[in-house]
Amino acid sequence: xxxxxxxxISRGSLTQESMRTLLKRSAxxxxxxxxxxxxxVNMGRDMPLPYRMKRHMEYHTHxxxxxxxxxxxxxTSGVLMSQLKLDPRVIRCNVIKITDKLSEMAAFxxxxx
Amino acid sequence: MLSTLRTRLGFLRPSVFQAARRSMSSxxxxxxxxxxxxxxxxxxETSSSSSSTSSxxxxxxxxxxxxxxxxxxxxxxPAQLSKLRNSxxxxxxxxxxxYTRKFKAKTIYHPRDLNEMEVLKASRRIPEVDSSKDPFxxxxxxxxxxxxxxxLLASFVTEMxxxxxxxxxxxxxxxxxxxxxxxxxxxxxxxxxxxxxxxFMYNYKSLGxxxxxx
Numbered sequence: 001x002x003x004x005x006x007x008x009i010s011r012g013s014l015t016q017e018s019m020r021t022l023l024k025r026s027a028x029x030x031x032x033x034x035x036x037x038x039x040x041v042n043m044g045r046d047m048p049l050p051y052r053m054k055r056h057m058e059y060h061t062h063x064x065x066x067x068x069x070x071x072x073x074x075x076t077s078g079v080l081m082s083q084l085k086l087d088p089r090v091i092r093c094n095v096i097k098i099t100d101k102l103s104e105m106a107a108f109x110x111x112x113x
Numbered sequence: 114m115l116s117t118l119r120t121r122l123g124f125l126r127p128s129v130f131q132a133a134r135r136s137m138s139s140x141x142x143x144x145x146x147x148x149x150x151x152x153x154x155x156x157x158e159t160s161s162s163s164s165s166t167s168s169x170x171x172x173x174x175x176x177x178x179x180x181x182x183x184x185x186x187x188x189x190x191p192a193q194l195s196k197l198r199n200s201x202x203x204x205x206x207x208x209x210x211x212y213t214r215k216f217k218a219k220t221i222y223h224p225r226d227l228n229e230m231e232v233l234k235a236s237r238r239i240p241e242v243d244s245s246k247d248p249f250x251x252x253x254x255x256x257x258x259x260x261x262x263x264x265l266l267a268s269f270v271t272e273m274x275x276x277x278x279x280x281x282x283x284x285x286x287x288x289x290x291x292x293x294x295x296x297x298x299x300x301x302x303x304x305x306x307x308x309x310x311x312x313f314m315y316n317y318k319s320l321g322x323x324x325x326x327x
Contacts, residue, residue: 092302094301
C-alpha cells in the first residue's frame with residue numbers, strides 16, 4: 001500500500017482536547033479501512049497563516065499545522081479527505097502520495113524525535 | 114604672393130598651395146594636429162578654409178580626389194574602393210561606436226570579436242547552465258520533496274513572492290521545473306504566502322532529520 005502524507009491546517013483556537021479528538025478521528029478513519037498510521041508531526045500550534053483563508057463561512061488568520069503519515073488504499077485516502085473537508089475544525093487539508101516503492105518507504109523517517 | 118600664385122596656377126590642385134603655404138609660413142605655428150575629421154561633410158576642392166590645419170586639408174583633399182577618380186572611372190571594384198576608404202577612416206568613426214572595447218597587445222582575436230554586432234549578440238544570449246553549479250543536483254535533492262521547507266523555497270522567490278526565472282536562479286531545466294512545482298504546491302497547501310516572500314517558518318525541526326528526502 002502506498003505511503004501518504006496528510007498536510008492539515010486546523011483552527012488555531014482549538015483546545016487541546018478537541019485537537020486530540022480531531023487527530024484520533026482522522027487516524028481511526030484510516031485504521032478502520034485496513035490502513036496503517038505511521039505517525040503524526042506537529043508543525044506549529046496557533047501559527048499565523050501565510051494569507052487569510054476562508055472556510056466554513058469564516059475568515060481565518062491563525063492555524064495549527066500538522067501532518068499525518070499513513071499507509072492505505074487510494075479509496076480510503078479519498079474518504080479521509082472528504083470527511084476532513086466537512087469538519088468545521090479544519091481549515092485546509094491536502095493529501096500527497098509520498099511513494100509506492102518499498103525501499104523508499106523503508107527509508108522514510110518522519111518524526112524520529 | 115599667394116594670390117598671384119593662385120591666379121597663375123589656378124588649374125593646379127590645392128595640395129600644391131598647402132605645401133607652398135607651409136614652406137612660406139614657418140613661424141606661424143599651426144603644426145599638424147591630430148584632430149578628427151568629419152568624414153560625412155562633403156569635401157569641396159575650391160573652398161579651402163584657411164583656418165584649418167594642413168593635415169586635415171590634405172586628408173580632405175585626398176578623399177575628394179579619390180572620390181572624383183572613382184566617379185570618373187566607375188570601374189573600381191567595391192573592394193578596392195573600401196580599401197581606399199578604410200585607409201583614410203579617421204579616428205572619430207570609432208569614437209561614435211556604441212560599443213567600445215579595449216584590445217590588448219599580444220593577444221589573438223577572432224574576426225568575430227572585431228564585429229560589434231556579434232559581440233553584443235553574444236552578451237545578450239542566456240548563458241548555459243552548468244549542472245554542477247545547480248545546488249539540487251550537487252546535493253542530490255529533489256526540490257519537489259522539500260515543498261514543506263519554505264526557508265529553502267524562499268531563496269528562489271522574489272520579494273513579491275514570484276518564482277524567479279531560470280536565468281536568475283541558475284538551475285537546470287529539470288530542477289527549475291520541480292522547484293516551481295514545489296512552490297506552487299506550498300502555496301496551494303497554505304504553507305507559503307503567494308504575494309510575498311516567506312519570512313518565518315513553522316516548526317520544521319519537529320519533522321526530524323532528512324525529512325524531505327527518502
